Amino acid sequence: MKPLLEFEPFWSTGRRKWILSLSQEERHRWVRLRLFVRSSRLQGVSFNCKPGGEVATLEEMTKRFEERIVTDDPSYELLPNTLLADVMTAVKQAAGNPAALSLPRVLQLLERVTVDLGGATVNRAAYRRATNASPLRLGAEVMDLGSDWAAREVPKWIEWCASTSKRDVGLLTQYEYVREQLARLDTKGAYLSAVLQERLGVRGGHLRFGHWSVEVRDRWKVRSEFDWAPSEWAIFLLAEKERTHTRAIKQRLAAQNLERQIGGAWAQYGGWLSERPDELRELEILLGGIAITPAVGTEDAGKVGTNSDSIA
Numbered sequence: 001m002k003p004l005l006e007f008e009p010f011w012s013t014g015r016r017k018w019i020l021s022l023s024q025e026e027r028h029r030w031v032r033l034r035l036f037v038r039s040s041r042l043q044g045v046s047f048n049c050k051p052g053g054e055v056a057t058l059e060e061m062t063k064r065f066e067e068r069i070v071t072d073d074p075s076y077e078l079l080p081n082t083l084l085a086d087v088m089t090a091v092k093q094a095a096g097n098p099a100a101l102s103l104p105r106v107l108q109l110l111e112r113v114t115v116d117l118g119g120a121t122v123n124r125a126a127y128r129r130a131t132n133a134s135p136l137r138l139g140a141e142v143m144d145l146g147s148d149w150a151a152r153e154v155p156k157w158i159e160w161c162a163s164t165s166k167r168d169v170g171l172l173t174q175y176e177y178v179r180e181q182l183a184r185l186d187t188k189g190a191y192l193s194a195v196l197q198e199r200l201g202v203r204g205g206h207l208r209f210g211h212w213s214v215e216v217r218d219r220w221k222v223r224s225e226f227d228w229a230p231s232e233w234a235i236f237l238l239a240e241k242e243r244t245h246t247r248a249i250k251q252r253l254a255a256q257n258l259e260r261q262i263g264g265a266w267a268q269y270g271g272w273l274s275e276r277p278d279e280l281r282e283l284e285i286l287l288g289g290i291a292i293t294p295a296v297g298t299e300d301a302g303k304v305g306t307n308s309d310s311i312a
Contacts (some may be wrong), residue, residue: 010157013258015115019265023274028279034114035286039084078288087113088288100291103287107270112161167263172256174212175234182230183210192233193226214241
């Protein structure tokens with residue numbers, strides 16, 4: 001039986017795509033607001049802040065933040081026992097307690113700190129069962145599920161914020177390479193399937209494009225269409241390499257394309273920040289006073305995930 005609430009993984013693109021539809025000014029406002037929220041305290045269970053301390057609604061905190069004037073106060077410190085304080089402690093420990101972080105590393109950190117932590121999908125069948133049983137029980141179950149999820153996933157989220165793992169667009173990179181190689185083949189007016197058959201025969205075999213190769217299985221012509229375009233053949237060949245179906249490849253390519261768009265949006269925001277020292281200084285203060293060096297460091301601004309961009 002499925003649970004009442006199903007939570008997306010905290011690292012999913014669905015929790016990070018909020019940046020795509022905003023202008024640079026709007027992105028900066030949301031980054032500042034989410035940093036402020038995660039450095040504040042709420043009473044009770046919250047996905048944004050830890051229990052205890054000052055009582056405030058999100059609306060009240062938003063208003064308070066918009067009215068707040070951030071200054072270069074050398075005594076400014078993050079409130080202890082808040083999510084952002086724990087994240088910055090983990091970041092500094094992982095990096096060897098540096099006095100400064102490069103802008104690309106900060107952008108990667110901001111992408112992870114500002115994820116939507118509160119979203120969940122309601123299972124309709126479970127919701128109907130719980131509602132029919134007891135509305136009061138429904139509310140208690142929602143609170144319990146949220147608390148359990150936060151207790152289990154927030155420590156992993158903090159660890160992920162502190163890591164510098166790479167953005168996962170490896171399959172997309174392979175797809176673009178294979179599609180380009182297929183498009184360059186001299187078909188002499190014939191369909192690509194005829195050219196591939198000259199290389200593979202009817203029973204399949206080894207196919208190589210430069211440093212990329214695949215073992216195509218027997219009966220490959222039965223599983224394909226003779227008039228496919230290079231893009232469709234590239235998806236088919238990736239499915240052969242991964243030993244899966246084309247639908248799974250298309251789903252992964254769509255997710256990695258969104259991943260790349262998110263990375264591009266953060267890179268654009270970084271370029272905007274690098275030309276605005278006042279806004280950059282705001283982020284330094286909200287991150288607990290750590291300096292941000294605008295020069296490009298060794299970190300990638302938006303690398304997320306575990307797979308590299310290499311073609312294999």
